[in-house]
Amino acid sequence: MISKSMQDALNRQISLEQYSAQLYLALSAHCEGKSFRGFAHWLRVQSGEETAHAVKLVDFLLDRGGKLELQVVPVPTAQLGGIIQVFEQVLAHERGNTAKINALFEQARAEKDYASEITLQWYVSEQVEEEATVSQIVDHLRAVGDQGGGIWYLDSKMGKRGKA
Numbered sequence: 799m800i801s802k803s804m805q806d807a808l809n810r811q812i813s814l815e816q817y818s819a820q821l822y823l824a825l826s827a828h829c830e831g832k833s834f835r836g837f838a839h840w841l842r843v844q845s846g847e848e849t850a851h852a853v854k855l856v857d858f859l860l861d862r863g864g865k866l867e868l869q870v871v872p873v874p875t876a877q878l879g880g881i882i883q884v885f886e887q888v889l890a891h892e893r894g895n896t897a898k899i900n901a902l903f904e905q906a907r908a909e910k911d912y913a914s915e916i917t918l919q920w921y922v923s924e925q926v927e928e929e930a931t932v933s934q935i936v937d938h939l940r941a942v943g944d945q946g947g948g949i950w951y952l953d954s955k956m957g958k959r960g961k962a
């Protein structure tokens with residue numbers, strides 16, 4: 799049986815994962831509106847991944863006999879701007895989420911909740927991967943700038959995510 803404090807913390811994280819999905823969906827629509835269909839596609843896929851992260855935590859919570867308490871998911875507060883600004887926001891958001899995941903991991907360790915710790919390990923690794931990927935995208939975007947042919951090349955590359 800999961801502790802009440804860990805149950806509450808996991809419910810908060812589920813809500814945050816859902817917020818991430820909403821944020822990336824909003825940013826995807828913004829890119830689509832600027833005809834950057836590749837960046838839009840990448841963000842749409844990422845939005846789906848964030849939903850999957852929420853559901854994975856829901857399953858874990860239920861497997862442990864916990865209670866799912868869904869919370870209101872806030873409207874995303876993204877500052878919509880150029881593509882570089884969009885991905886800088888994604889990077890800042892992922893860094894914030896890493897801090898939340900790390901805090902959850904610490905809580906699991908402090909409570910000697912080994913099952914939560916093991917499940918959260920996957921999220922810790924996922925954050926490392928996501929931060930590295932988005933950081934590289936931001937570097938590439940800064941290198942080519944918001945104007946010119948380079949950004950359209952990057953757009954076409956981003957559109958290949960998940961396609962063999």
Ligand code: OFO
Pocket residue numbers: 815818847848851891892895924925928
């Ligand atoms: Fe849920 O993976 Fe990053 O935020």
